[in-house]
Amino acid sequence: MRREVKYGLIGGSVALVVGVVGGFTLFGGSDGASPQAVRSADAKSGDGASVPTGPLTAKEVNTTAQAFLTAWQSGDAAKAAALTDAPDAARTALASFAQQAKFTKVTLKPGTPTGDKVPYTVGAQISFKSVQTPFSYGSAVTLKRDKATGKPQVTWQPSALYPGLAKGDELRTGEAEAPPIKAVDRNGTELTAKDHPTLSAVLDSLRTKYGTKTDGKPGVELYIHRAKAANSNQQQPDKTLKVLSQGTPGTLKTTLDATLQAAAENAVKGKKSASVAAVKPSTGEILAFANSPANGFNVATQGSMAPGSTMKIVTAAMLMDKGLTAPDKKDPCPQFVTVGGWKFQNLNKSEIPDGTFAQSFAASCNNAFIGHAKDLGDDDLTKEARDVFGLGLNWATGIPTFDGTVPVQHDAQMAASLIGQGGVRMNPLNMASVAATAQSGTFRQPFIVAQSLDNRAFAKAARTMKPDTASNLKSLMKLTATSGTGAEAMQGLSGDVGAKTGSAEVDNQDKPNAWFAAYRNDLAAAAVVPASGHGGTNAGPLVRALLAAN
Template structure:
């Protein structure tokens, strides 16, 4: 028997035909062409969000007008970042709704609202129908955004006793109002080319050209006495084109590199984290603690973002913030010790580049730091130097932990050869055949130290430097620092070099001052400059008492009969270690002179760049400092 065949219906069921029709209507304009309206609106939002104003404008029916209004709106708002999120598209009216989230310079919280992007056909092409209300529903033709603000007084930076390190100085902030410059523009630029203003005029022209003509463009801030005597008359003829604001500057006579400077906010500065509450024309931190703690010191301005009509009438308020004053930053600096550190840098370094750091041995608080010259980078904290023989304090700790005693024999020979490389002592040190390890430390004998290299492993110095002295860990001091590097040796030669603070070993004066402080107190306390707000510091760690006492006695012996006898007459418990570190420059081998020391509760490190030796170059600086501290 054959099977009966069933007929396939010749008509598609209605339900299925409806589904197909709906599906097709979503991708066709009825003439068989794909409907790109929603995609065009989304592309417009994506390019606008990415900052591609020309690209977004070219998707509209009026690219020139769209470019102008989108650009002006961003300038008026002082827009930092924008997020435009598509919501729903309506085929009935050809409109894509979206939600906006705008981050505006100087306004703490984002501004949020909804708007819509209409789409039309033009010359058989889908385009955005440009209208200013795309930017904001109430941003009608002729309207402008207004971002007004008043900054609070800047909070001070204080010393350890709560007294201001940065004092108040009357000043005048000079700005241009582009819309008012008119025919006087060239005369204004000519006046501002005077050296008293210290301005790059071509760069200023470019800034003005790119700025909102109805908002002031910062030019320079001058002390009020300088403005009155040298600048006021030059700017007087230009009336409303010049905006003058009386302000108070935070200036410091002490610890200038640590406290840092304050100046006019520029575009590059405002992009940095911590400057979200600041805006063009504000006085903001440019360096040092002033920059690190900008958000805290600068406070929150009283601000209001509005849409205003063509006649200046208020149409809508988009954001309003009640300002808050800044709060002080309290440091660990001792003004007397800081003044002394700056004095010895100026008077005892023979004009050579040098740095000094002083630390409270009981807490790790930084009492003073200074450099000569007192400009440029803060080498006392950030310098990368071979520490030379001052690092023998760390090597001594490693060898003592490995079982070596200060009384154990360790001949100080003229040279020692390691894997074909010859190491020698500093010029002037005579051989000491019957030396023990304590004598090697006291006289800073390289060969005596290197002869003990088999007692430690390639990574021993790395471990001891980190575990006992905190070197190479990440220190939050409250300022930018280099916290040292002691990488494991990858050869016998590298290990030998590391034992005397050469090779790949690197440290800053701050790191070596901390080594001296750890030995003096018997506890590693991470150095820190800022006391309030509190920092997340590396945990303090006691040194093994027996080890700590031996290291302290070794440093005291250097003062009593070794390379730091210039400190012998200083009263109190005094210990030291000298160092002469070699480095290469221009094909020549040069040296930096180091000394680290402690006196009772203060530890200090000094480096004199290109100094002949630690004793000759750094010794007089440490002597002058510890004699007066």
Template sequence: GVALTPEREIVRIGVQPSKVRPATYVQLADLLGIDTASLRERVSAAQPDWFVSVIDLRTPAYERLRAELLKVPGITIDTAQRALAPTAEWGRAILGTVAPATAETLGSAGPYALATDEVGDSGLQFAYQERLAGTPGITIELVEKARDDNVLNEVLSRRPTPGQPLPTSLHLGAQDAAERAVSEATETTSAVVVKASTGEILAAANAPGPTSYNTAFIGRYAPGSTFKAVSAAALLTNDLVTTGTTVQCPDTTVVGGKRFKNYDPGITSGQPTFAQAFAASCNTTLVGYADELTGDQLAATAEDFGFEAAWDLGLPAFSGSVPADADLVTRAADMIGQGKVESSPLMMAMVAAAIDSGVSRTPTLLPGLLPGSRLRELDPAIVEELQQMMRLVVTDGTGKAIDLPGVPVHAKTGTAEYLDGDRIRTNAWMIGYRGDIAFAVLIENGTSGSRDAAPIVSSLLANLPDDLYR
């Protein structure tokens, strides 16, 4: 495999306790944004001439701060090599970070870690600290002070054992493409890339960064109209529609006394087929079937796609929630990815992967340790119809902006409303697949999937290595 975190040069910023002054903490907090309370505790516990670590910086970051750092009382500078990703943002929420030990991280670092050590602080670095760190060597000797050659006996000697690498499913080129796609984000944004035929996670980028919060895995959001891929499958499976069924797509409709509307008026003309209404992302068409589709039927179809499955990725992750709602209004909202339906970006990428491959799976991040599993084979006829409708989204519907040359793109856009105080806001979504690559993109406070998610998807797909599509 390819090393995602090869050894790179870093600059270690530390302080010497005997030279620390009150101004030291103030200046370091201003320059580096560090937790000075933790630093004070470690300085107090250290010997006067020890090196107490403050932070490790990549060389370019250090050079920008060098002049100001050297003015800080008690500052000590050292250089070292550390296994690092290409940038501070690159895969950070998954790969994790290393930092001076805290009470929490030390408790999970194993019996050989000391309070003065740097240990895994987040992500895989935290979850697999003992495996990655190895064990230190130790030598205990009996000595006599009065003698020049004072070693009388070696009581104990144990050789150090190096840490073990941790193989992941992440692909260097795919993660590069995902990071580039979200690099200009100003709102919370996630992009996930999955190998559809295996469920292996090839990339997961979170922005703005650097951020250790893994929105891609643990974010809980209404998936909006991207969930219509599941609702459509439920309607097709239960023989309530065919792709060619003539349907209605009024600008607004009332279900159980609640008014539902489409994102824009006049999104279809005449009497569209169900496939055309899906491509136009017609909310009123879908909710119109809420009195014919039961909550149990919708929840069962969601389960077929992997919702609420047990996942073990080595990191926390959310496989979504689709309750079997008996209430008509809630069920109507559920069918368009609102109501009580929740998902993570990773779960919606797995929905797209299931439609692409015809098989639902649990995702895989650590193939050697925690391989994912095959859940169930989906009805081939239903899969083919979903594939056709998702292609129609791109050629004639809300996803036209990602109709790229080459391998055909299949997609579903989404806009999900949520209440922020007394104000209704929206998140933008897009899911889909191209070749053997499935993807999901989420943008908090985006206006629509077609407007805000599409440019990110276009960048992502355009920059993925060509061999991944096969």
């Protein structure tokens, strides 16, 4: 299930179908207008001749696209590449494309252009050892006018070869680099992309990384072989496009819980955009995650968004660690606080003038936190997030993840970070881990397959939470879950419970991103619902669905 992509027909290596592009008018004729390009009086070439400017004419688009496709199909990679804005990159890719993909009898059939974009269908015969099978797909190129010469040219992108290809990706046919896997949950229940669409990319990633560590045998496939990422946590899995011969799946056990996974998927179902994740505080095992849309980007584990007031879990721990406050200590939350020339105000200009820190935490009153900016060093929050909550460390979860970032900031930006704005970035898995650390008092790195499978090094926080801080933090989160901003979502849930809501403001967005992080006994979860409003009302029900299903 992995392979490489390079387009380009090497002379003699491919039996071409002659005349499919050449010898007929591509795109169905002329636009009925003169092919004359718009000329500017002050646009001159080196020899003084006028250089065409302005939008490409339909004829220019048709003629250049026809020449490009004709050269590509005929196996003349150099000629095709010369018609692009990146001839070296295009020539390399085109020259190796058919050879890597094991394509023969390649044909290119153009569709109807839309402005400067020209679609086409690629047809080919895949020929690998004794396997012969047809394959076809659609792609497109966009054309533009070269500023220096005025000539039309193809804007080169790897996706011209196959949709979705990025720089360094390759289309390959051959024996898969890893056998297929039969992924099972912690209880042995099989997890498939058909039953759990939101797991599709993760199952591909698990196969890429761990398929060879199972007892499976690889088959023969056409697949996209992804370029190697600089950060292994961001490595994208190879993608199977066509199975030519089946391999034998190997069983791979995960930490997921099929019941909780179904609950997570049902919780986000029908929402335009939403993500949720759950972990086991006592071990760090990832129990479930889901996204809507299910086939979209995996925000639950790879997203990078301001977490809003859910970050106050970390901030509160830091303030209590430093002895700056305590649940029953007077800690007023004024309407306005000015830091670094920025004037911060609470939602609706509310205030708690004579309240305790517990009251401000449960009501999520911003300025009780921002008011402490004057007492803090620029790196205090960064240290607490990293050294106690494990954020920003290189998590070895077993799948691609973004592990949170809390950068060192100054003045107003540092103050904004205290309430999960500024440069702070998280995703639901990060915040589920934060809730789990609050529940247990100890950071345990999230993971989806056993450490023993590949002996990878788990991230470890420098220290555990101070005992008094751990106890006080749980009391704050319990108060929030029972009588604060999280009470509506957590109503009726028994046991050891705690919660924190969040609403993260985003520029040019009418409503904030809604966040909710909570725990119940040995289960912690977090969710984000972008552009929806208050965290308790919009993200809270997603987290509750998981906590109630346990």
